[in-house]
Amino acid sequence: MVGRGRPRDTEIEAKVLDAAMTEMRARGYDGLSVDRVAERAGVAKTTIYRRWPSKAELVMAMITELTSAVPFDPTGDPRRDLGEFVAGIAAALDAIPTTLVADLVAAAAREPRVGVGVRALWAHRHAAVSEAITQAQADGLMPAHADPRIIVDQLVGALYYRLLVTGDPIDPAYVRALVLSTLGPEQS
Amino acid sequence: MVGRGRPRDTEIEAKVLDAAMTEMRARGYDGLSVDRVAERAGVAKTTIYRRWPSKAELVMAMITELTSAVPFDPTGDPRRDLGEFVAGIAAALDAIPTTLVADLVAAAAREPRVGVGVRALWAHRHAAVSEAITQAQADGLMPAHADPRIIVDQLVGALYYRLLVTGDPIDPAYVRALVLSTLGPEQS
Amino acid sequence: MVGRGRPRDTEIEAKVLDAAMTEMRARGYDGLSVDRVAERAGVAKTTIYRRWPSKAELVMAMITELTSAVPFDPTGDPRRDLGEFVAGIAAALDAIPTTLVADLVAAAAREPRVGVGVRALWAHRHAAVSEAITQAQADGLMPAHADPRIIVDQLVGALYYRLLVTGDPIDPAYVRALVLSTLGPEQS
Amino acid sequence: MVGRGRPRDTEIEAKVLDAAMTEMRARGYDGLSVDRVAERAGVAKTTIYRRWPSKAELVMAMITELTSAVPFDPTGDPRRDLGEFVAGIAAALDAIPTTLVADLVAAAAREPRVGVGVRALWAHRHAAVSEAITQAQADGLMPAHADPRIIVDQLVGALYYRLLVTGDPIDPAYVRALVLSTLGPEQS
DNA sequence: GCATAAGCGAGACGGTACGTCGCGTCTTGCC
DNA sequence: GGCAAGACGCGACGTACCGTCTCGCTTATGC
Structure with missing residues (x-):
């Protein structure tokens, strides 16, 4: 060569x-x-x-760069870890115009390639969070009756729902209350 | 004239x-x-x-016509009522192409009027559900520590999140598990 | 009834x-x-x-009204009659914007109905003029070698040609010269 | 660069x-x-x-390409030369759909640039023909009373007039008769 | 004097073409 | 090979007219 x-x-x-x-x-x-x-x-x-082979792919790349800014570094304290995870997502969503988030969601639904990308992105993060929850449940730090993946849906879903559907505010108090409601009161 | x-x-x-x-x-x-x-x-x-002055407008009209109300008729059994409420929403979302839902969400974010309409629709439904939850809490049928509005966010938000972001399936088993996770195990 | x-x-x-x-x-x-x-x-x-059953027909009606304003009332003096005839047409063409004349000509070529109308209009006038020329030839007032219809073509055609193609001016002097050239010098 | x-x-x-x-x-x-x-x-x-920025422009381009010059190569015999000149124009007009000619005329009236172009085309041709006529008049081959430019108007104008206004046919016989009528009978 | 038939304004409708915009591919020549 | 520039095929968009239609209302006539 x-x-x-x-x-x-x-x-x-x-x-x-x-x-x-x-x-x-x-x-x-x-x-x-x-x-x-x-x-x-x-x-x-x-x-x-x-x-990027298409406009969709280009937009995907943009999204990935944007969203990958929310890290998840578990410390072992599940309550605190999840709290920070949710707060991080809330902050990220807050930094982006709502319209953009909505458009991206719509693009993900319309453009298969965008959808695949977005889902892969989340799947990766979910896996980490789910694993942490499973660990916490095993350690007796969280009630064991709930599917970890559903807990993630509840946490993140509530944020998206507020942002995109009801339009209600997402402030630190809400984030705290949301985590509390999802994980239940501290198991002393 | x-x-x-x-x-x-x-x-x-x-x-x-x-x-x-x-x-x-x-x-x-x-x-x-x-x-x-x-x-x-x-x-x-x-x-x-x-x-309809544009293709977008036409699609919007289609969507809003489709988004007919999911009824909420509480029987007094909160577990069952919420289960049916969530199942009803799941069914409605299932009957409509995902793209439509995503577009409605995007339109709501972009077009103030659409947003107001959509939010009003939901606000009405939320009020009823929240009230039922409050009642159940007062009757000791549900743990009192959680804000009813947050419970609704968790329930409905999880559905939207699955549908629009993760793309994971929403089947009856999921709905049951979601309600269980949100309300906690039966208080004997 | x-x-x-x-x-x-x-x-x-x-x-x-x-x-x-x-x-x-x-x-x-x-x-x-x-x-x-x-x-x-x-x-x-x-x-x-x-x-009017169509736009073409409407335009036709308009033209007819415009052009029918040029009369031909022979006095028996062919030279004078033709001179006035040509002068009348020249005046009519002068009163209308050139663009309009051109558009009408184009419309006549494009729209069969307009064409038929215009031609009928002219045919009528030509017949009268031709007849007068024939009479003058019979009376020995004009050279007999020329076909009357061709004389009309030469007279009127020159006007249209100047107006639409060469853009040269059409003034009274030109009209006089044109008639002179067409009919030949006075036969004493 | x-x-x-x-x-x-x-x-x-x-x-x-x-x-x-x-x-x-x-x-x-x-x-x-x-x-x-x-x-x-x-x-x-x-x-x-x-x-071409519009359909009209496209058609214009087509027309101008078609309107190639009708040659004029005088042999010294004015009768024959003019006869061939007129016959050449008649043939050219016959080869093109009337609509095209009409549209060109209309475009020339509407669009200054087109007008200038068309007129330049003709001016060139006219000059040659007029000169030949002048020469013939000087040689005593044609009656001297007529302005050469008017003779050209009569000849070419009659053709355009027939084509665009009266719609009467332009055949070889007509061309002969037209030349005869315009130049007068042979001066033996 | 009252029904009938046509005229009229308003504007919806089916069609057909226009001219524009965007995507993704391609073809140049230069680096 | 990367890159700028821009032509190209394709397909959809939204607009403008044409000529037809359907309303409700008005205005003459003639029984």
């Missing part, structure tokens, strides 16, 4: 994702056009398609 | 909405084309645009 | 034709829309279609 | 213009649809609109 050709410009990823984010905020998923993203990023359309 | 012109054909609304529904089920939101809807409904494209 | 129904409003013809004229001046044949004409005339579209 | 992008496919112009010509002959101006032209040319509609 000979020369492997010109290496990819590593700054392009960020520029494009930034531009896509701006467009998404301004016009939503449907209004986001690859041509405009390219122009805003100062990049050729070809260059975008070389990295 | 004088004649108001030829009146609108009242059957057209239903025919078009039906056709749109069929198309939506078959090809999803993006695959839904106004031309095809018109053809299927046996109606001119112009006639559709006279009623 | 019983009642013959409400009689047609006789003012409508003029109002509509006027409105059509205005529209035609402003936007040409293609840009003329029946809806706009109706609105401008303060009349329902139906009312227009009751009188 | 850098790459100028994918070059335009040079064969497309001809393919589209050809297709347009065919459609125009078959269905006339109004019946010519850009969609059909695109399909016949095996080209996307967008590609057509990239080159």
Whole structure:
């Protein structure tokens, strides 16, 4: 083999994702056009398609970058760990315009590839959280009657539901109350 | 005042909405084309645009018509009542293509009016459910430590979350487990 | 037989034709829309279609009214009669925007019905003029070698040609020279 | 400067213009649809609109390409030369659908640029013919009383007039008669 | 004097074409 | 090989007209 050709410009990823984010905020998923993203990023359309095979994929990449900012590092204290997990998600959702979240959810439902990506993302996180819950149940720190995956649904689902459907506020007090309600009172 | 012109054909609304529904089920939101809807409904494209100024608006109309109320008729047995409430919502969500629900959510976030409408719909239902829970708590049939509104968030939110985010199935077993997890085990 | 129904409003013809004229001046044949004409005339579209079965027919009516303003009343002096005939046409063409004439010619070529109408109009006039020329030839007032119909083509055609193709001016001097050239010098 | 992008496919112009010509002959101006032209040319509609901003513009391009010069090569025999000139124009007009000629005339009246172009085309031709006539008059081969430019108007104008206004046929016999009528009988 | 028949304004409707926009692919030439 | 530039095929969008239709109302006529 000979020369492997010109290496990819590593700054392009960020520029494009930034531009896509701006467009998404301004016009939503449907209004986001690859041509405009390219122009805003100062990049050729070809260059975008070389990295992401479709608009859906591009949006997916954007989401992944956004959401992966919520970590889950269990300390062993399940109450505290879950509390921080939920608070982290709440903070992340708060940092993004609601419209964007809604559009992404809609895009996930409409575009199979986006849906797959989003689900994979969550599946990964859920696994970690579920495992921690299972451990806590085994350690007798949490009631054993509940399926860990359902507990996650209840916690995260309540946040999404408030944000997207009822529009009620999500403040630290709510997060605390939610965790309390889900895990039950401290098992002294 | 004088004649108001030829009146609108009242059957057209239903025919078009039906056709749109069929198309939506078959090809999803993006695959839904106004031309095809018109053809299927046996109606001119112009006639559709006279009623709904854009494809989005048309889909919105379809959704809101579908989102008919899930009834809540408490019997006094909170466990059973909530179980049926959740099961009813699950059934309703199951009957509608996921895309529709996602689009409604997105539309609610984008269009203030839609948002107000959707929220009003839910607020009404929530009030009834919350009241029943409060009553059950007062009767000692349910643990008193939890805010009734949060319980509703957990129940309904979990459903939406599964449907829109994780894509995990929502079957009767899940509904039972969800209610059990939320209300805690039977107080003997 | 019983009642013959409400009689047609006789003012409508003029109002509509006027409105059509205005529209035609402003936007040409293609840009003329029946809806706009109706609105401008303060009349329902139906009312227009009751009188003229199509847009082409309407335009035809307009033309007829315009062009029928050029009379031909022979006095017996062929030179003078033809001179006045040509001058009259020149004056009529001068009173109408060139664009309009061009559009009408184009409409006549495009729309069979308009074409038929225009041709009928001219045929009538030509017959009168030709006859007068024939008479003059019989009386020895004009050279007999030329077909009268061709003489008319030469006279009128030159005017149209100048107006529509070369754009050269059509002034009284030109008209005189044209007649002179066509009829030859006075036969003493 | 850098790459100028994918070059335009040079064969497309001809393919589209050809297709347009065919459609125009078959269905006339109004019946010519850009969609059909695109399909016949095996080209996307967008590609057509990239080159010609509207249907009118496309037709114009077609016309101007067709209006190739009718040659005028005087032999010194004015009768014959003019006869051939007129016959050539008649043949050219006969080869093109009348609608095209009419549309060109209309476009020339409406669009200044088109007008200038058309007039320049004719001015050039007229100059040559007028000069030949002047020469013939000087040689005593033609009556001197007539302005050469008017003779041209009469000859060509009569053709246009027949074609566009009266619709009468333009056959060789007519051409002969027209020349005879315009130039007068042979000066033996 | 009252029914009948046509005229009229208003505007919905079926069609057909228009011109635009976006996606994803392609073809250049330069780096 | 990457990249900018931009042409291209495809397919949908929303708009503008045309000519027809259906309302409710008005206006003459003639029995």
